[in-house]
Amino acid sequence: MHDAPLDRFYSIIPAGGVGSRLWPLSRADAPKFLHDLTGSGQTLLKDTWDRLAPLAGEQRIMVVTGRAHRAAVEAQLPALADENIVLESEPRDSTAAIGLAAAILHRREPNVIIGSFAADHVISGEALFRSAVEQAVAAAEAGYIVTIGITPTEPAVGFGYIECGDALDVPGGEHVEAVHSFVEKPDLATARRYLADGKHLWNAGMFIARADVLLDELARTKPDLHAGLVELAAAWDDAATRGPAVDRIWPKLEKIAIDYSIAEPAAAAGRLAVVRGHFQWDDVGDFASLAKLNTAGRSGELAILGENARVLSDASSGIVVSRAKRVISLIGVKDIVVVDTPDALLVTTSEHAQRVKAVVDALRLGGSSDVL
Amino acid sequence: MHDAPLDRFYSIIPAGGVGSRLWPLSRADAPKFLHDLTGSGQTLLKDTWDRLAPLAGEQRIMVVTGRAHRAAVEAQLPALADENIVLESEPRDSTAAIGLAAAILHRREPNVIIGSFAADHVISGEALFRSAVEQAVAAAEAGYIVTIGITPTEPAVGFGYIECGDALDVPGGEHVEAVHSFVEKPDLATARRYLADGKHLWNAGMFIARADVLLDELARTKPDLHAGLVELAAAWDDAATRGPAVDRIWPKLEKIAIDYSIAEPAAAAGRLAVVRGHFQWDDVGDFASLAKLNTAGRSGELAILGENARVLSDASSGIVVSRAKRVISLIGVKDIVVVDTPDALLVTTSEHAQRVKAVVDALRLGGSSDVL
Numbered sequence: 001m002h003d004a005p006l007d008r009f010y011s012i013i014p015a016g017g018v019g020s021r022l023w024p025l026s027r028a029d030a031p032k033f034l035h036d037l038t039g040s041g042q043t044l045l046k047d048t049w050d051r052l053a054p055l056a057g058e059q060r061i062m063v064v065t066g067r068a069h070r071a072a073v074e075a076q077l078p079a080l081a082d083e084n085i086v087l088e089s090e091p092r093d094s095t096a097a098i099g100l101a102a103a104i105l106h107r108r109e110p111n112v113i114i115g116s117f118a119a120d121h122v123i124s125g126e127a128l129f130r131s132a133v134e135q136a137v138a139a140a141e142a143g144y145i146v147t148i149g150i151t152p153t154e155p156a157v158g159f160g161y162i163e164c165g166d167a168l169d170v171p172g173g174e175h176v177e178a179v180h181s182f183v184e185k186p187d188l189a190t191a192r193r194y195l196a197d198g199k200h201l202w203n204a205g206m207f208i209a210r211a212d213v214l215l216d217e218l219a220r221t222k223p224d225l226h227a228g229l230v231e232l233a234a235a236w237d238d239a240a241t242r243g244p245a246v247d248r249i250w251p252k253l254e255k256i257a258i259d260y261s262i263a264e265p266a267a268a269a270g271r272l273a274v275v276r277g278h279f280q281w282d283d284v285g286d287f288a289s290l291a292k293l294n295t296a297g298r299s300g301e302l303a304i305l306g307e308n309a310r311v312l313s314d315a316s317s318g319i320v321v322s323r324a325k326r327v328i329s330l331i332g333v334k335d336i337v338v339v340d341t342p343d344a345l346l347v348t349t350s351e352h353a354q355r356v357k358a359v360v361d362a363l364r365l366g367g368s369s370d371v372l
Numbered sequence: 373m374h375d376a377p378l379d380r381f382y383s384i385i386p387a388g389g390v391g392s393r394l395w396p397l398s399r400a401d402a403p404k405f406l407h408d409l410t411g412s413g414q415t416l417l418k419d420t421w422d423r424l425a426p427l428a429g430e431q432r433i434m435v436v437t438g439r440a441h442r443a444a445v446e447a448q449l450p451a452l453a454d455e456n457i458v459l460e461s462e463p464r465d466s467t468a469a470i471g472l473a474a475a476i477l478h479r480r481e482p483n484v485i486i487g488s489f490a491a492d493h494v495i496s497g498e499a500l501f502r503s504a505v506e507q508a509v510a511a512a513e514a515g516y517i518v519t520i521g522i523t524p525t526e527p528a529v530g531f532g533y534i535e536c537g538d539a540l541d542v543p544g545g546e547h548v549e550a551v552h553s554f555v556e557k558p559d560l561a562t563a564r565r566y567l568a569d570g571k572h573l574w575n576a577g578m579f580i581a582r583a584d585v586l587l588d589e590l591a592r593t594k595p596d597l598h599a600g601l602v603e604l605a606a607a608w609d610d611a612a613t614r615g616p617a618v619d620r621i622w623p624k625l626e627k628i629a630i631d632y633s634i635a636e637p638a639a640a641a642g643r644l645a646v647v648r649g650h651f652q653w654d655d656v657g658d659f660a661s662l663a664k665l666n667t668a669g670r671s672g673e674l675a676i677l678g679e680n681a682r683v684l685s686d687a688s689s690g691i692v693v694s695r696a697k698r699v700i701s702l703i704g705v706k707d708i709v710v711v712d713t714p715d716a717l718l719v720t721t722s723e724h725a726q727r728v729k730a731v732v733d734a735l736r737l738g739g740s741s742d743v744l
Contacts, residue, residue, distance in 0.1 A: 024701075310740070312731060314724075327716040327743045329396075329731050332724035333708075340717055344699040345710075347719055352686075352704035359684060359701050368682070371699045 003130065005057040006137050008113045012101040013048055015065040015073060015119035016091055020357040021286040024344035025321050028372055033119035034072055037284055038293065039305065044120045044284075046076050051123060053079075055133055056115075062086060062105065063119070064097040083237070089246055093255040095225060095262065098207070099218055103233030106211035113140045115208040116258075118283070122293060125279030132277040136208040138172035144273035145209040145217060145266045147179065149201025150281045155191035158285050158354075160184055160203040160259075168273055179272040182264055201274065204281050207258065213271075214262065221265045225254045287337040288353035291319035302330070318350060344371040375502065377429040378509050380485045384473040385420055387437040387445060387491035388463055392729040393658040396716035397693050400744055405491035406444055409656055410665065411677065416492045416656075418448050423495060425451075427505055428487075434458060434477065435491070436469045455609070461618055465627040467597060467634065470579070471590055475605030478583035485512045487580040488630075490655070494665060497651030504649040508580040510544035516645035517581040517589060517638045519551065521573025522653045527563035530657050530726075532556055532575040532631075534646055542645070551644040554636055573646065576653050579630065585643075586634065593637045597626045659709040660725035663691035674702070690722060716743040 019032030026032040033045040040047060045063075052061055058079045064086040065073050074080060086101055098116045105112045115133060123129055136146040149162040165180035182203060186194060194200035207214075219226040228249045235245035254261075266272040284290050294303035302313050306322030312329045313320075318336035320328055328340055337353060339346040348356065363372055391404030398404040405417040412419060417435075424433055430451040436458040437445050446452060458473055470488045477484045487505060495501055508518040521534040537552035554575060558566060566572035579586075591598040600621045607617035638644040656662055666675035674685050678694030684701045685692075690708035692700055700712055709725060711718040720728065735744055 024699075312734060312738070312740075314727065314731060314734075326714070327396075327735070327740055329716065329718045329720075329735070331718075331720035331727050331731060333719055333721060336705075336719065338717075338719055342698070344701065345712055345717070346701045346703075347705055347708065347710055348701075348703035349705060355686065355703050359686060359703060362684060362686075363699070363701070366684070368684075368699055 003054065005060065006055055006113075006134065008109075008111055008141075009056050009060065009133075009137055010105050010109070010112050010114050011052040011056040011061045012098055012105075012114055012116040013045070013052070013061060013063045013119045014094055014097045014101075014116060015045055015063055015069065016088070016094075016097060017120070019120060020360045021354065022284070022290070023339075023356055023360045024341045024346055024371060025323065025339050029068065031069070031120070032284070034069070034076070037290055037305070038122055043076055044122065045073065047122070048117060048119050049077050049080075051126065051129060052115075052117060055130060059084075062101050064088065064101050065119075066091060089250055091255075092250065092253045094258040095218070095222070095256045096229065096250070096253045098258055099215070099225070099229045100232060102211045102214050103229045104236050106215060107233050108237070110212065112211045113137055113208065114211050114214065115140075115206070117206050118204075120284065121204065122282045122284055123279055128277065128279035132275050132279065133208065135173045135176060135275040136206075136273075139168070139170045139176045139273045139275065140208045140210055140213070142170045142173070143210070143213060143271075144168070144170070144176075145207065145213060145262065145271055146176070146273045146275060147263065148204060148206040148208070148277045149274045150204050150277045150279075152195050152200065152202055153280075155188060155195045156202065157185055157188055157191050158289065159283070161186065161194055161200045162203050162274055164199045164201065164274055164276075170273070173273075173275070176273050176275055178270060179263075179267040179274045181267060182259065201276060202281065203259075204277070204283070205259070206277075207263065217262050217266050217271065222254060222256070222261050225256070225261070228253050286353035286356060287319060287321075287339065287348070288350035290321075291335075291337065291350055294319060299335075375426065377432070378427055378485075378506065380481075380483055380513075381428050381432065381509055382477050382481070382484050382486050383424040383428040383433045384470055384477075384486055384488040385417070385424070385433065385435045385491045386466055386469045386473075386488060387417055387435055387441065388460065388466075388469060389492070391492060392732045393726065394656070394662070395711075395728055395732045396713045396718055396743060397695065397711050401440065403441070403492070404656070406441070406448070409662055409677070410494055415448055416494065417445065419494070420489060420491050421449050421452075423498065423501060424487075424489060426498075427502060431456075434473050436460065436473050437491075438463060461622055464622065464625050466630040467590070467594070467628045468601065468622070468625045470630055471587070471597070471601045472604060474583045474586050475601045476608050478587060479605050480609070482584065484583045485509055485580065486583050486586065487512075487578070489578050490576075492656065493576065494654045494656055495651055500649065500651035504647050504651065505580065507545045507548060507647040508578075508645075511540070511542045511548045511645045511647065512580045512582055512585070514542045514545070515582070515585060515643075516540070516542070516548075517579065517585060517634065517643055518548075518645045518647060519635065520576060520578040520580070520649045521646045522576050522649045522651075524567050524572065524574055525652075527560060527567045528574065529557055529560055529563050530661065531655070533558065533566055533572045534575050536571045536573065536646055540645055545645075545647070548645050548647055550642060551635075551639040551646045553639060554631065573648060574653065575631075576649070576655070577631070579635065589634050589638050589643065594626060594628070594633050597628070597633070600625050658725035658728060659691060659693075659711070659720070660722035662693075663707075663709065663722055666691060671707075
């Protein structure tokens with residue numbers, strides 16, 4: 001477990017996105033990555049950092065986040081170097097976030113291999129994670145853009161899938177396959193077929209590539225976006241030029257997810273590889289997922305999140321998130337989701353957990369952004 | 373509707389009891405009678421006062437309540453005369469409360485007819501209520517202890533029942549019957565039979581009698597309790613003697629409901645009469661009842677109680693009581709009960725509403741009396 005950091009490797013943690021499906025726990029000013037969702041005692045962001053530090057080294061992790069989160073991120077990650085925090089003046093989706101980090105790092109270190117990992121996913125099985133990243137880095141060295149797909153353990157309908165193609169011959173990468181295609185969240189019957197056929201993996205949004213390869217791919221698919229990012233990166237490391245460049249370039253960058261700008265086109269062109277990850281992974285996309293995570297999947301149990309939670313439960317199951325120091329009493333409610341915060345309360349069931357985002361949208365439209 | 377007050381009649385409102393099944397809305401320091409449970413804009417206590425004032429006159433309504441509630445009661449009832457508020461140093465059940473009021477009033481006015489009506493029931497149909505009280509007063513003049521039973525409109529299992537006996541010949545009381553017996557809350561099959569047979573009425577805990585008749589009945593069944601109340605009443609109207617008498621006598625009085633000390637023995641002896649009330653009545657015993665009351669019995673609807681409640685509901689039904697000025701969002705929860713107060717939250721369903729009292733007991737035993 002004391003393996004040395006991987007050669008040439010640099011981690012990127014895009015820490016953006018509110019996590020609307022976890023409202024009212026996740027908020028604009030307290031997004032998902034700033035919460036402890038597993039009872040580990042620390043935030044998902046810090047968990048992510050701790051997972052990547054042995055692979056990249058603490059001096060080689062770059063965090064891309066919103067200006068509003070700077071203080072919180074720095075408080076969470078005291079070892080984060082000043083030159084490794086990239087602040088967005090406004091969110092412009094994952095291509096801009098990861099692409100800017102890649103472009104900055106490429107200027108600083110032309111042969112760098114970057115690996116981007118979300119700040120708010122839950123992973124267990126550190127050795128298996130390391131092994132997958134090692135394979136991915138080997139495939140990246142060979143010129144592929146690489147993703148790590150998660151071996152499914154159930155017919156999940158809440159995740160996108162990666163369909164694996166032919167095995168690839170990569171030095172040091174024993175189990176690397178081509179990505180045939182990406183598929184959207186399936187229905188249950190399809191998910192069952194995916195689980196059975198052994199050719200489909202969960203898309204965990206992890207991307208590993210040589211920075212130059214990633215930028216070349218972007219130059220092909222989105223030349224304007226690529227040009228903007230390269231120009232911004234050139235101005236980045238000089239305090240006199242960064243600010244004006246951000247103001248001029250950032251607001252005009254195309255908003256597009258990296259899945260669409262890079263991953264899918266690269267897959268279509270045969271330049272995307274996938275490594276099978278056998279570690280446990282969850283994107284904790286909604287409260288049903290959070291409940292499952294915190295009851296270790298045992299139905300009929302009640303998960304309780306929150307320091308000093310005062311919860312009295314009589315024949316109830318599901319999840320209670322307590323953030324308001326109140327006594328919470330549940331009687332005979334099954335698969336319930338109760339999220340109690342000082343200014344907003346959510347009551348729903350696991351079955352309807354995906355609909356939380358619609359409520360957030362309704363609150364925004366209804367002028368209740370004070371609680372978002 | 374501008375009928376004069378009834379001759380010799382004096383109303384008593386025992387305002388005690390927390391209403392544990394309505395926790396955390398009802399509390400020791402904010403019992404059920406101090407809440408607006410119907411959206412009328414005023415408390416149940418004030419509703420009760422307004423209902424009785426035309427029958428007795430505002431100067432002839434006596435309220436028996438705990439010392440802790442004096443200020444709240446006086447604030448609710450500005451017309452309540454000083455000599456008409458009886459403060460209990462501690463709760464000693466309904467015989468002591470109503471018996472003391474009867475004994476005090478009997479000393480002041482030997483031929484008074486008293487009528488006791490709970491402070492926290494919901495009634496609509498004022499004219500039908502007046503008509504029933506008029507009949508009851510006529511029967512009381514004739515020497516009966518009288519109760520008003522409610523004509524059932526459904527096979528309710530949450531109420532006790534009165535079984536009617538033979539018709540009684542009472543001057544001015546056209547539809548007065550003897551009470552055959554009292555029966556406890558029935559199961560559904562029994563309740564259906566009661567509804568069908570036309571001989572069973574809901575026991576609404578209303579008692580009307582000449583004060584001397586009521587006290588004589590108590591002297592027969594509970595002579596010690598009677599003696600204590602008469603002694604206390606004798607000391608009551610003198611500021612110098614009241615305090616010491618209360619300290620000496622009140623804590624030793626037997627705690628017993630008037631149903632057991634007076635009503636059942638009087639029924640057994642043929643001295644209890646019943647008048648059929650055709651007005652709508654509910655004791656609002658739990659949140660299921662409260663939900664029903666506030667949706668006018670329409671299932672599939674969501675009742676919202678609370679001034680300035682901010683509730684967003686998506687395909688939910690049941691009841692939300694909002695006392696904490698928070699945004700409350702419900703998604704896809706059916707027959708739900710959500711009671712949101714600053715220091716305690718309850719989530720249950722109509723089906724389990726009766727079990728709220730057990731939770732209150734558990735909180736007390738568990739040392740959480742701060743929220744009771």
